[in-house]
Amino acid sequence: MSSSFKLAISIIVSSLLLHAALGDIICENLPEEMCAFSISASGKRCVLETENVAGKFYCRTSEVDVEGMVNHVETDDCMAACGVDRKTVGISSDKLLEPGFAAKLCSRACYDNCPNIVDLYFNLAAGEGAFLPDLCEAHRANPHRSMLEILSSGAALAPAPM
Template sequence: MASKALFSLLLPLALFASAVLGGSDVTCEKLDRGTCAFAVSSSGHRCVLEKHLGGDSRAEKYSCRSSGVEAAGHFSAWIETDECVKACGLNRETLGISSDSLLDQQFMRQLCSPECYRGCPNVVELYFNLAAGEGVFLPNSCGRNGGSSRREMAEIKSSGEVKAAPGPWVSFIALPPTSPEKLPAYNNGEALPPL
């Protein structure tokens, strides 16, 4: 009798865990508004929630689609848990995939919290790659001040390296207005003989 009761408790739990953590077919286009964001399809692509204006009614409509962003190999058929959404400071109705949230110090503190960073590998993998795309190493950012380091935020904001233009250095000299015949012609810094 006790084994039947235990089995009846464990079977639904196992089915739920299988559906949430993988093992079932997840197609982004079939997910609803409340499960799309932070999900990974069975093919390993991240799902994104999109908002559209609907026809004549101008009502907002949401749809879920597969993005071109691939999750790490061990994440497929993954629908993020409510616990991770809460622990990481996420919103189930987040549209698209963006690194903008990495600029928010409150979000970074939650992402770097032990509950999220150690307990929600799918979310951490997503933001690890977004941060890397901005030139920031997420473990270092989380290691310093729990993810609230202003330096990493500044690196993300600048989001790019400014390089000097290729080629030789050229300097220009401003001459007073004069007729074209009186202008000297220069070749490698030396005046050319008159024509």
């Protein structure tokens, strides 16, 4: 068996055992390989952080609420479809500018099936003054146009609140 297959199996088994044992997800109890892109029982995002340069990781509960989702560990299928990594520390809108990321995030496999990840990047894009559905539409219309160009053009800016 390949090491990635063994890791995938161990993550799935750990997830099931953790959920069965705890009933509710507490970010601080999650192993680092399950932390990023998880949501606690209280509906808050779990975030992977590092204590020091030595690379010791830990999971903590953020202050960010997720509407309508609790006790959620993102699936491997969504992680792959959306182009995100469980070892992500410090999730930011910068990812939207990476080549190829928009294609994965805006793909039907991600956008239509992975509401947790889409919600996260929807909020990050909004923080930059952009509306993710418009960014994805612009990307689908012209996939060779860079996300930086789309964001800076103002073509995908969110409408001002009334």
